[in-house]
Amino acid sequence: MHVDLASIAFWVIAIVLVGASLAVVLQRNIVHAALALIVVFGAAAGIYILLNAEFIAIVQVLIYAGAVTILILFAIMLTQHSMGRNSNPFSTQWWLAALICILLGGGIIYAVGHSVMAIGTATSPVLLAGEGSGVGGTVVRLGQLLYSPFQYSYVLPFEIASVVLLVAIVGAIMIGREEEE
């Protein structure tokens, strides 16, 4: 078996990722579960770096590990008696969840091997655009893909995503607003 630096790094990261993911669902203390979630996001960023997608990796850390998880922690600390030992009790339907996980995992593994969309036969513009861009070209290519008005333009989906965020903000303001008499 051929062993190089990248595959060693992949296996280390993968083991950390799976272990931390299990910790997220198995930890009895919900704050510890949230901490494990940070490790999950960080490890996922590591996988992205191995895939030569530095931009996505950094944004993953910036948004998910940095902002989203801190909001989760914020909500937990403000609303719960988070010092309690058993703040994240097991669901009684864990066997159902395990069954779904096994089915989903099996489906993904099968698809990676047999799907027509599997790597090597893919024809998506994103993959094609990445070709020949060399190391470090992902930021420029990504920007062109997102914003270029003519070819492979993803401006519309991008803007629609921002409208979704706007709806969430307006909703939060409506809920948080004090009632006026």
Added chain:
Amino acid sequence: MSDVAIQLIGALIKCVVVIGALLTIFAYMTLIERRVLARFQRRVGPNRAGPFGLLQPLADGMKMAFKEQIIPSKARRFVFLIAPSISVFVALSAFAVVPLGDTTAWGNSVWAHALAPYIADINVGVLYILAISSLAVYGIVLGGWSSGNHYSLLGALRSAAQMVSYEVSIALSLAGVLMFSQTLSMVGIVHAQVNYGIWFILVQPLGFLLYGIAATAEVNRAPFDLPEAEQELVAGYLTEFSGLRWSLYQMAEYINMITVSSIAATLFFGGWTLGGLSGIPGLPIVWYVVKVAIFLFIFMWLRATLPRIRYDQLMRFGWQVLLPLSVLNLLATAVVIAFGWPWWISGVFGLAVLLVGGAVYYARMRRNHPLTQPTQDEIGLLLPQSVRLVHIEAQALATNGTNGAISANGSKGDKSGASAEAVEAGARP
């Protein structure tokens, strides 16, 4: 040796050197800050240990190392123990992409690449710093939460809200520079300034000011040091920490100051460049250090000068002043770039916004707090009896004559004889 091995060895050497340098600078920053604050407050400051107090950091370090490390019985032990380390780890990691010097004259050998004066030149450098520093809040939040103390938790939550709010402004205020440099790499941004022939402070004066304010809030320095406001929260998230763990938090704060100063120097002041003087070998790192030192001094200056702002003022300022101005700066820069106008239009626009904003602020402040000199009669009324202001009272005495002053004080009725004596004592040279 293979290229990869050389790269790894080079990176390792640079990491050791940079971490060692940062920790030493941290130790002496505490001394320098205490001396500078003392000068501001007309004190002497620590000068007993060694010449000029140079051994003071060593003494402090020994004291911290031998102090008992108290772990409160209500603390969540594991998180409590690792939280300070998270802070320091994050602070040190963020420094990895800061370019300390020039490499153009170094040739193309493998060793030259391996020992280039930055630990990494990644093509998303600025984003990397933003991402890593967005993790800095965890050290504080987890430290506060795990202490099992309400003051600590409140300080931590304040800190989280503050850092999340001001991060947005930081990113937006840096975006103008990124548009001009056309790259996210810190090394590339310095070279872009060399190519333009100017520092980006001239292009982005507004962006620099916004970044400076937001960065001060981001590193929790005065006047934004609410997370550890001692009048309100004992010491905030630091309350339950003692000994080395407490000094780890201090270390993280100072290293973060160095990092944000380095970003300011690199993005707005050309990093290691200084006109034609950066061509001489060995000098670029000196210019870099000088620029960062100036920013660090400004941090101390602000701490000595400005009172801490209130929490609601902090939030309102961040969201209602800083954020809209950052967006305005970003839009104006985008227009200049899109139409291919020369760079100075962006600079003039930034200066104009600063002038107008300053004028509006000044006018509103003067309307709310009119500028009036207290008259000499009022001085007697304004000062509490315990206060002796030698300058003002001596002046008053010189004009009125000693007897007149005493009789004037006596005629106010509520003044005691002791006050009149104090005035007299103050007037005596």
